[in-house]
Amino acid sequence: MLSYAIRRLLGAIPTLFIIITVAFFMMRIAPGGPFDSQRRLPPEIEHNIKAAYDLDKPVYQQYLIYLGKLARGDLGPSYKNKDFSVSELIADGLPVSAKLGLSAIILAVAFGLTMGTIAALRQNNAADYSIMSLAMIGITIPTFVMAPILTLIFGVYGVSLFGYDISLPVGGWNGGALRNMILPVIVLSLPQIAVIARLTRGSMVEVLHSNYVRTARAKGLSSVQVVVRHALRAAVLPLVSYLGPAIAGILTGSLVVEQIFGIPGIGRYFVQGALNRDYTLVLGVLIYYATFVILLNLLADILYAVLDPRVRYAR
Amino acid sequence: MSLTADRTAELVGRALDLKGRSLWEDARRRLFRNRAAVVSIVTLGAIALAAVFGPFLLAYPYDYIDYSVVSCAPDWWPDPSVLCNAGGTHWFGTDSVGRDLLVRTLYGARVSLAVGLIATLVSLVIGVTYGATAGYLGGRIDELLMRFVDVLYSIPYIFLVIILMVIFNRNFFLLFVAIGAVEWLTMARIVRGQTLSIKQKEFIEAARASGVNDFGIIARHIIPNVFGPVIVYVTLTVPASILAESFLSFLGLGIQEPLTSWGVLISEGANQMETAPWMLIFPALFMAITLFCFNFIGDGLRDALDPKDR
Numbered sequence: 001m002l003s004y005a006i007r008r009l010l011g012a013i014p015t016l017f018i019i020i021t022v023a024f025f026m027m028r029i030a031p032g033g034p035f036d037s038q039r040r041l042p043p044e045i046e047h048n049i050k051a052a053y054d055l056d057k058p059v060y061q062q063y064l065i066y067l068g069k070l071a072r073g074d075l076g077p078s079y080k081n082k083d084f085s086v087s088e089l090i091a092d093g094l095p096v097s098a099k100l101g102l103s104a105i106i107l108a109v110a111f112g113l114t115m116g117t118i119a120a121l122r123q124n125n126a127a128d129y130s131i132m133s134l135a136m137i138g139i140t141i142p143t144f145v146m147a148p149i150l151t152l153i154f155g156v157y158g159v160s161l162f163g164y165d166i167s168l169p170v171g172g173w174n175g176g177a178l179r180n181m182i183l184p185v186i187v188l189s190l191p192q193i194a195v196i197a198r199l200t201r202g203s204m205v206e207v208l209h210s211n212y213v214r215t216a217r218a219k220g221l222s223s224v225q226v227v228v229r230h231a232l233r234a235a236v237l238p239l240v241s242y243l244g245p246a247i248a249g250i251l252t253g254s255l256v257v258e259q260i261f262g263i264p265g266i267g268r269y270f271v272q273g274a275l276n277r278d279y280t281l282v283l284g285v286l287i288y289y290a291t292f293v294i295l296l297n298l299l300a301d302i303l304y305a306v307l308d309p310r311v312r313y314a315r
Numbered sequence: 316m317s318l319t320a321d322r323t324a325e326l327v328g329r330a331l332d333l334k335g336r337s338l339w340e341d342a343r344r345r346l347f348r349n350r351a352a353v354v355s356i357v358t359l360g361a362i363a364l365a366a367v368f369g370p371f372l373l374a375y376p377y378d379y380i381d382y383s384v385v386s387c388a389p390d391w392w393p394d395p396s397v398l399c400n401a402g403g404t405h406w407f408g409t410d411s412v413g414r415d416l417l418v419r420t421l422y423g424a425r426v427s428l429a430v431g432l433i434a435t436l437v438s439l440v441i442g443v444t445y446g447a448t449a450g451y452l453g454g455r456i457d458e459l460l461m462r463f464v465d466v467l468y469s470i471p472y473i474f475l476v477i478i479l480m481v482i483f484n485r486n487f488f489l490l491f492v493a494i495g496a497v498e499w500l501t502m503a504r505i506v507r508g509q510t511l512s513i514k515q516k517e518f519i520e521a522a523r524a525s526g527v528n529d530f531g532i533i534a535r536h537i538i539p540n541v542f543g544p545v546i547v548y549v550t551l552t553v554p555a556s557i558l559a560e561s562f563l564s565f566l567g568l569g570i571q572e573p574l575t576s577w578g579v580l581i582s583e584g585a586n587q588m589e590t591a592p593w594m595l596i597f598p599a600l601f602m603a604i605t606l607f608c609f610n611f612i613g614d615g616l617r618d619a620l621d622p623k624d625r
Contacts, residue, residue: 022475142562144581149595149599252562256565271477275481289474
């Protein structure tokens with residue numbers, strides 16, 4: 001197992017290297033640069049700025065310089081956010097994005113598992129159909145439609161329940177206050193809740209028909225025990241392999257959610273950086289994202305082997 | 316009981332009159348018995364027709380700016396507190412520079428549907444060729460080709476598309492190709508898997524024995540036979556591409572003004588939803604309905620083409 005993990009980790013390095021290289025050169029061959037502005041700068045100043053960022057050197061040299069700095073953990077200075085390095089900006093946004101994403105994934109797993117299990121236990125009943133229709137809505141309606149609609153309902157029009165005002169703030173982070181987190185986290189997790197509920201239902205229905213579940217029932221266990229102790233363990237397996245895509249989905253969704261709700265995470269930096277041609281910032285965030293996705297895929301594979309002893313990676 | 320010659324002849328005659336049903340005909344019957352799928356096909360057809368012909372029939376061009384009706388509600392809008400009503404023929408109201416929202420929604424439908432179809436076509440061509448080649452040739456080449464797909468799989472590719480769009484200045488055509496070029500991976504895997512099982516069949520052996528070359532076998536015998544699963548996946552790739560384009564447009568990286576797509580319209584509507592909710596509601600509704608339709612058709616096709624799965 002350990003040798004498998006190490007081999008996979010080593011295998012991730014070339015992948016990451018390819019991503020960095022492709023992204024770096026794509027940006028350099030692009031027409032226009034980060035310091036093209038409406039106002040013509042005097043040539044000396046322009047030259048000085050370019051020299052300060054090593055942009056006056058040939059591209060392959062810039063690439064080598066970038067790789068050299070990267071090896072030492074330095075992602076370079078941001079071109080547009082003056083006086084900030086990319087590492088500082090990422091360190092600034094990462095806790096916010098991590099809190100948002102983690103809450104969303106926990107919510108998605110908790111709700112998805114519960115809803116999927118209920119649907120499977122009440123297969124072809126009203127509960128099953130309503131949960132599956134909700135899941136269909138969650139899958140088809142994209143984040144950037146759901147977010148404004150929920151904001152409109154809970155933020156702008158305001159909702160009161162039994163006389164209590166339960167309207168929510170429509171934007172801002174406010175240091176991660178619970179009230180500010182509710183809407184973004186719900187919007188971010190809805191599509192994942194839907195997919196997880198569908199996956200759980202599918203595998204649960206299969207597991208509930210298997211012989212060992214019948215045995216567990218036959219020896220007189222309560223249905224709660226049968227489901228929680230026996231069926232659920234096998235039914236969550238397909239979910240583990242969905243973990244990678246789920247994380248990628250949440251990362252992508254957070255680009256939109258952070259934009260809509262004005263949350264100062266790294267997703268917003270990525271979009272702004274892309275729009276401003278802040279190449280180092282975009283590249284830095286991309287490297288972060290790619291590393292994260294690759295590592296989580298690896299973690300999911302290892303987790304799979306731990307949970308299912310039949311899977312062996314030794315080869 | 317013995318059969319007389321007459322009786323035999325009659326039975327043979329009747330058997331000859333019977334028309335055999337092909338696999339596809341069976342599938343079509345099953346599909347048309349699925350009510351959700353039929354309703355979806357009809358709805359989608361209506362939206363496509365409206366998108367193609369609607370703009371010719373409406374009173375306003377899609378880029379006609381009228382500053383006298385900025386962000387105005389349609390006349391029938393139930394909330395009386397809106398700032399202004401746009402007057403008779405703006406059935407969906409107007410946008411923030413007074414352009415007719417109905418014609419823009421239909422124009423957005425054109426662009427979104429075109430992106431969906433073209434990107435899917437691109438992914439279809441790359442994915443089917445790649446997967447069929449890998450599966451048919453097998454061995455070391457297969458391993459190499461599929462390993463490459465694995466590597467690409469671990470890249471969060473929407474981010475690469477974002478970078479691509481920034482670099483090539485939101486090129487309209489490139490947007491189509493870029494989305495298609497990232498959607499082909501799953502297609503290639505599906506086709507490879509199918510090809511692996513098909514190439515063991517006798518008719519491939521027969522084709523090879525009669526001297527057809529590898530290219531001919533892939534093009535004439537393998538690809539037509541992987542069509543079932545591929546067509547199901549196509550109906551899921553179209554909405555995925557529409558979503559990808561809208562996602563980029565929403566972030567301001569896709570279609571540029573005055574052209575529009577559902578993503579652009581939704582993004583504009585989201586900015587103004589407090590004062591002009593119709594600008595959000597109509598494009599979002601059109602898009603949601605379209606996505607629902609594609610999903611139901613995909614489900615229906617899967618049930619129709621793979622009856623053992625039910």
